[in-house]
Amino acid sequence: MIIERAEVIVTSPNRNFVTLRLQTDEGHVGLGDATLNGRELSVVSYLKDHVVPLLIGKDAHRIEDTWQFLYRSAYWRRGPVTMAAIGAVDMALWDIKGKAAGMPVYQLLGGASRTGLMAYGHASGVDLQALFDSIREHRELGYRSVRVQTGVPGLKAIYGIAAQSVIDGGLERYDHEPARRGAYPAEEDWDTRSYLHHLPTVFEAVRSEFGPDLPLLHDGHHRMTPIQAAKLGKSLEPYDLFWLEDCTPAENQDALRLVRQHTTTPLAIGEIFNTVWDFQTLISEQLIDYVRAASTHFGGISPLKKVMDFAAQYQIKSGCHGPTDISPVGFAAQLHVGLAIHNFGIQEYMQHGERTNATFQQSMTFENGLLHPGDNPGLGVDLDVDEAGKYPYEQAYLPFNRLADGTVHDW
Ligand code: KDG
Numbered sequence: 097m098i099i100e101r102a103e104v105i106v107t108s109p110n111r112n113f114v115t116l117r118l119q120t121d122e123g124h125v126g127l128g129d130a131t132l133n134g135r136e137l138s139v140v141s142y143l144k145d146h147v148v149p150l151l152i153g154k155d156a157h158r159i160e161d162t163w164q165f166l167y168r169s170a171y172w173r174r175g176p177v178t179m180a181a182i183g184a185v186d187m188a189l190w191d192i193k194g195k196a197a198g199m200p201v202y203q204l205l206g207g208a209s210r211t212g213l214m215a216y217g218h219a220s221g222v223d224l225q226a227l228f229d230s231i232r233e234h235r236e237l238g239y240r241s242v243r244v245q246t247g248v249p250g251l252k253a254i255y256g257i258a259a260q261s262v263i264d265g266g267l268e269r270y271d272h273e274p275a276r277r278g279a280y281p282a283e284e285d286w287d288t289r290s291y292l293h294h295l296p297t298v299f300e301a302v303r304s305e306f307g308p309d310l311p312l313l314h315d316g317h318h319r320m321t322p323i324q325a326a327k328l329g330k331s332l333e334p335y336d337l338f339w340l341e342d343c344t345p346a347e348n349q350d351a352l353r354l355v356r357q358h359t360t361t362p363l364a365i366g367e368i369f370n371t372v373w374d375f376q377t378l379i380s381e382q383l384i385d386y387v388r389a390a391s392t393h394f395g396g397i398s399p400l401k402k403v404m405d406f407a408a409q410y411q412i413k414s415g416c417h418g419p420t421d422i423s424p425v426g427f428a429a430q431l432h433v434g435l436a437i438h439n440f441g442i443q444e445y446m447q448h449g450e451r452t453n454a455t456f457q458q459s460m461t462f463e464n465g466l467l468h469p470g471d472n473p474g475l476g477v478d479l480d481v482d483e484a485g486k487y488p489y490e491q492a493y494l495p496f497n498r499l500a501d502g503t504v505h506d507w
């Protein structure tokens with residue numbers, strides 16, 4: 097089965113998505129997600145200029161060989177642009193293989209290990225009342241676990257509060273995530289000391305309102321030093337978090353060794369990691385509890401399965417990155433992996449907007465708090481190319497942080 101055609105489709109139904117569409121001589125179509133939030137066109141160029149010409153005429157069944165060829169033959173390895181491009185090829189080839197076999201991808205990965213994947217949603221609010229409302233809304237939507245993010249007194253705009261995306265002076269949500277359309281990133285503010293004082297009081301209030309059973313998560317979004325993160329993990333121990341995510345910047349992995357020495361709060365990291373090798377030390381030294389890799393930015397389904405099998409040796413579980421900047425194709429890819437592996441942990445699920453769901457038709461379901469990729473052959477996602485054509489690319493950037501004295505800080 098030969099790859100005959102390869103197209104890169106950019107569409108912005110609620111936000112920008114980059115999709116690779118491969119077609120074989122047998123008429124099978126495979127989709128891969130290559131969306132890199134805020135840097136989308138760099139992956140379009142990598143695919144169009146350097147990858148697509150190498151794919152035409154290749155055997156579509158040779159997924160592992162194609163992955164290794166694209167990874168090793170470039171000489172320049174890793175990085176989000178390269179790995180998003182390779183990831184899109186890998187997903188599209190798994191999609192094709194599933195369609196050729198007449199099976200959903202999870203069957204090719206070993207079959208289902210569970211009936212569905214527990215999902216967590218993003219509950220947030222500028223203050224406690226808004227946060228409580230948001231937690232209730234999420235429970236009504238069927239979520240059995242939630243991520244908790246709140247405003248911090250004295251700070252105007254911080255990561256993770258859904259209704260704070262200010263566009264043209266008005267309040268608007270950009271497909272439920274923080275990238276904003278425009279030619280320059282929006283500026284947010286940050287103060288770690290205020291955050292460290294405030295956050296334990298939030299979790300104390302949430303626990304006393306909602307009880308001990310609801311699994312609660314929190315995203316530190318890379319903003320603390322190791323000792324600050326250690327202090328936070330310790331101060332949150334009474335509230336029994338499911339995980340504390342990205343408590344320190346991802347580049348310094350040794351930081352987690354220090355955090356680990358001080359707290360039993362479970363740690364999750366990896367949404368900006370690109371390869372299995374980025375997890376080598378963290379997994380083998382058992383410095384984390386959950387792998388946050390996303391199929392899209394991690395080179396696709398093949399390496400995601402490999403890193404999870406490696407993590408399984410150490411009782412480390414999955415918690416794949418699932419914000420709305422992972423397209424329905426990338427999201428489906430990680431649902432198939434999550435359903436098949438034994439060491440599934442939890443799946444982030446923010447939910448795409450209506451126009452996105454109309455552009456990408458999905459067999460996925462969300463019932464009783466559990467996600468399932470569906471049983472359509474392949475990944476279970478179809479791209480309506482006419483619908484996609486209605487929504488041209490729009491420049492959008494993620495925000496950045498400054499401290500009170502003007503210093504740029506991790507966002
Ligand atoms: O593109 C950046 C977002 O994907 C990121 O800010 C979301 O941290 C995130 C999360 O955990 O979903």
Ligand code: MG
Nearest residue numbers: 315341342367
């Ligand atoms: Mg995160």
